Amino acid sequence: MPARGYEIIGTGHHVPGEPVPNDRLARVMDTSDEWIFKRSGIRQRHYAGEGEGASDLGTKAARRAIEAARIDPAEIDYIVLATMTPDYVFPGSAALVGANLGIPGVPALDIRQQCGAMLFGYQIVDGLMKSGAARTVLFVGAEAHAGFMPWEDWDVVTGDATREVTAEARARADAHRSLAVLFGDGAGALVFRATDREAGLVKMKIHTDGRHAKALYVPGGGFRTRPYWKKDMFDEQAHIPRMDGRELFKFAVTKLPQAARAVCEEAGVGLGDVDLFLAHQANDRINEYVREQLGAPRERMPMNIDRFGNTSAGTVPILIDEVTRSGLLQKGQLNMILALGAGVHWGAALVRW
Ligand SMILES: CC(C)(COP(=O)(O)OP(=O)(O)OC[C@H]1O[C@@H](n2cnc3c(N)ncnc32)[C@H](O)[C@@H]1OP(=O)(O)O)[C@@H](O)C(=O)NCCC(=O)NCCS
Known part of the structure; x- marks a missing residue:
């Protein structure tokens, strides 16, 4: 029986290691705490360790969400995982999270909408719930960007080493x-469950414009070339994303305020009716x-970029976990x-919590 509505019954997040403040980055490149904070609002971030993948971070976040939801992992009947930094080219990391949680056999879907993932994820959860295909869905957004950072001197960035790095x-x-x-x-994780309450997605306006795909993309390591990794890729730094900031x-x-207004208009509500902008x-x-x-x-748009930087698909679920635990949500x-x-993927969604 399809659910009348669905709600988030448990949230969790996990960030790896110790926070890495801006001045640590200034040891390996020409930047400063002042520049980074002024231009982005970021004070620190965390980095996954060598050998630690998005599925490991996602599993830890999921365990916290499952604990908060007070359910048994076996009650989950669908996993949706978003990452732009998967453990492997394939298979996707959703399957790995399912295995880590000890729930083999549960369908696990990877989605690739980068920082726009929570919107597309919500729509998938909505479809699963309303079709009756699932009653308890685990959504995970997880990223291990450390693998594309443009330095090798990790001991200087995250360790105790104080040596100068080479000019090269x-x-x-x-x-x-x-x-x-x-x-x-x-990583952030959310456990969604069907409910008789009228809760869930109210209206959504999402868009994709692939003409701007190269505004942020990884030029190397794709299956357009034979082989799909080339030896000279590293010399050309082609494993590092190119970004037109x-x-x-x-x-x-431009697009986010437009989407926000459009979704309110379609839902017949005013911007002033919105409690929180996540x-x-x-x-x-x-x-x-x-x-x-x-x-x-200001208090209606909670921020945490100062502590985590941009964690791509992890960001919105991490934020939801924080504001849930603080009682704001x-x-x-x-x-x-x-x-x-x-992608570019973008949009706005109105959700009755
Ligand atoms: C990347 C971003 C912070 C750059 O900020 P900006 O104000 O546009 O800065 P600019 O690119 O104009 O660079 C200004 C100057 O700072 C320099 N600069 C760039 N990065 C720097 C850094 N980390 N430290 C110090 N200086 C830096 C530039 O070289 C430039 O120097 P110049 O004036 O001598 O040429 C900003 O454009 C941004 O956040 N864009 C959105 C990115 C984004 O959202 N990505 C993810 C999408 S999900």
Whole structure:
């Protein structure tokens, strides 16, 4: 029997290791705490360790969410996992999380919408619940970006080493500094369950414009080439994403307010009816601009980019976990999820909590 509604009954998140403050990055490239904080609002981030994948971070977050939901993992009947930094080219990391949780046989779907994942994830959960295909769904957003950071001197960045890095290594990292300072690792997980209450997705406006795919993409390691990894890829730094930061910035500050207004209009509600704006955290300045455009007071758009940086698909579920545990997020609220990610995928969703 399809559910009348569905709600989040448990949340969790996990970030690996110790926080890495901005001045640590200044040891391996030409940057500063002042520049990073002023341009992005970021003070620190976390990095996955060598050998630690998105599935490991996602499993830890999922265990916390399952514990908070007070359910047995066996009650989960579908897993949806979002990551742009999977453990392997294939299979996807969702299957690995299912195995780690000890629930083999449960269908596990990977989605690839990068920082826009929570929106698309919500729509999938909505479909699963409303079709009656699932009653308890685990959503996980997890990222291990450390593998594309443009330095090799991890002992200087995350360890105790205080040596100078070579001029060559510094120059290599400098070429990617605007990207490297933004991203951090972590995972968030949400347990959704069918309910008789009218809760869940109210309205959604999502979009994709692949004409801008190269505004943020990884040029190397794809199956357009034979073989799909080439020896000279590393010399060309082709494993490191290329990002047009300005283009994405402009895209976000234009499209997100438009999507927010459009979804409210379709739902027949005003922006003032929205309790919380749960926005992806790519840059503090982007969210500040969007918030001002929407006329929302600061306390209605919770932020955590200062502590985690941009954790891509991990961001919105981590934020949801934090505001759930702090009590800011409450049952019955009308909240808006806002996100934009490489693809470009973006949009806004109104959710009755
Ligand atoms: C990347 C971003 C922080 C750059 O901020 P910006 O204000 O646009 O900065 P610019 O790129 O114009 O660079 C300004 C200067 O700072 C320098 N700079 C870039 N990165 C730097 C860093 N990490 N440290 C110090 N200086 C840096 C640039 O080289 C440039 O120097 P110049 O003026 O001498 O040429 C910003 O564009 C952004 O956040 N874009 C969105 C990215 C995004 O959302 N990505 C994820 C999408 S989900």
